[in-house]
Amino acid sequence: MKILVPVKRVVDPNVKVRIRADGSGVDLTNLKMAMNPFDEIAVEEAIRMKERGLAREVVAVSIGEPRVLETLRTALAMGADRAIAVETEVAVQPLEVAKMLKAIVEREQPDLVIMGKQAVDDDSNQTGQMLAALLGWAQATFASRIEIVDGEAEVAREVDEGIEVIRVKLPAVITTDLRLNEPRYASLPNIMKAKRKPVDRLTPADLGVDPSPRLIYTRFEEPPRREAGIRVESVDELVEKLVEKGVIG
Ligand code: AMP
Numbered sequence: 001m002k003i004l005v006p007v008k009r010v011v012d013p014n015v016k017v018r019i020r021a022d023g024s025g026v027d028l029t030n031l032k033m034a035m036n037p038f039d040e041i042a043v044e045e046a047i048r049m050k051e052r053g054l055a056r057e058v059v060a061v062s063i064g065e066p067r068v069l070e071t072l073r074t075a076l077a078m079g080a081d082r083a084i085a086v087e088t089e090v091a092v093q094p095l096e097v098a099k100m101l102k103a104i105v106e107r108e109q110p111d112l113v114i115m116g117k118q119a120v121d122d123d124s125n126q127t128g129q130m131l132a133a134l135l136g137w138a139q140a141t142f143a144s145r146i147e148i149v150d151g152e153a154e155v156a157r158e159v160d161e162g163i164e165v166i167r168v169k170l171p172a173v174i175t176t177d178l179r180l181n182e183p184r185y186a187s188l189p190n191i192m193k194a195k196r197k198p199v200d201r202l203t204p205a206d207l208g209v210d211p212s213p214r215l216i217y218t219r220f221e222e223p224p225r226r227e228a229g230i231r232v233e234s235v236d237e238l239v240e241k242l243v244e245k246g247v248i249g
Contacts (some may be wrong), residue, residue, distance in 0.1 A: 004110040038116025047079035076194035093225030098130035103207035128175035138168035
């Protein structure tokens with residue numbers, strides 16, 4: 001089995017972001033960037049499948065400014081075999097990402113695409129679903145367990161009511177949830193080895209896709225500041241305050 005893993009370079013989720021003064025977006029100057037956490041989980045899952053003898057090759061792909069090469073090196077250091085960078089200065093949006101991934105799937109012919117359920121920068125949660133639709137493939141979103149059984153993927157999905165288990169025929173697109181696994185850290189020898197692994201560099205034009213955005217963000221705002229709390233001396237006082245504020249009747 002060949003597995004394709006799309007990985008997005010995002011602002012490190014531990015960093016506090018600032019909105020640009022004119023409200024036009026998030027100020028990315030000098031911010032630490034990292035692989036989207038759900039994509040680390042996807043890379044880990046694909047590598048584990050390779051280690052269990054289920055997969056023959058794991059290919060990581062990232063679309064974005066040339067620095068996505070750093071993110072791909074992380075995927076290679078974790079254990080991916082090779083990588084594809086699609087380089088563009090345009091801030092690509094889910095539909096265009098899905099179209100480019102479709103073109104890569106057509107070139108690479110993977111049996112499985114494992115990707116994050118959402119990118120933590122824009123929280124779209126769209127790309128996996130769009131890719132499956134464009135390819136006409138089965139999809140299993142929010143996976144917390146994946147087993148390959150008789151050419152099908154059995155996927156436990158985290159839904160509001162609990163865990164739902166479904167089976168999908170391969171080829172399929174599976175998106176990862178937080179509890180699927182704990183991604184490994186790349187060891188120093190593997191970081192060194194990753195430098196010698198092959199990386200193909202493409203452009204959206206090579207894939208026949210216009211990366212221009214369709215969605216226009218009109219304004220970004222900081223969430224309202226939380227007001228300072230107060231201390232109460234007793235449960236009675238707490239109840240009194242909650243009634244006063246109309247939180248309870
Ligand atoms: P989103 O729909 O933007 O929340 O992203 C869902 C998933 O799509 C991410 O977790 C990635 O696996 C993949 N993805 C989104 N944008 C990119 C990108 N620019 N390059 C590679 N993969 C991406």
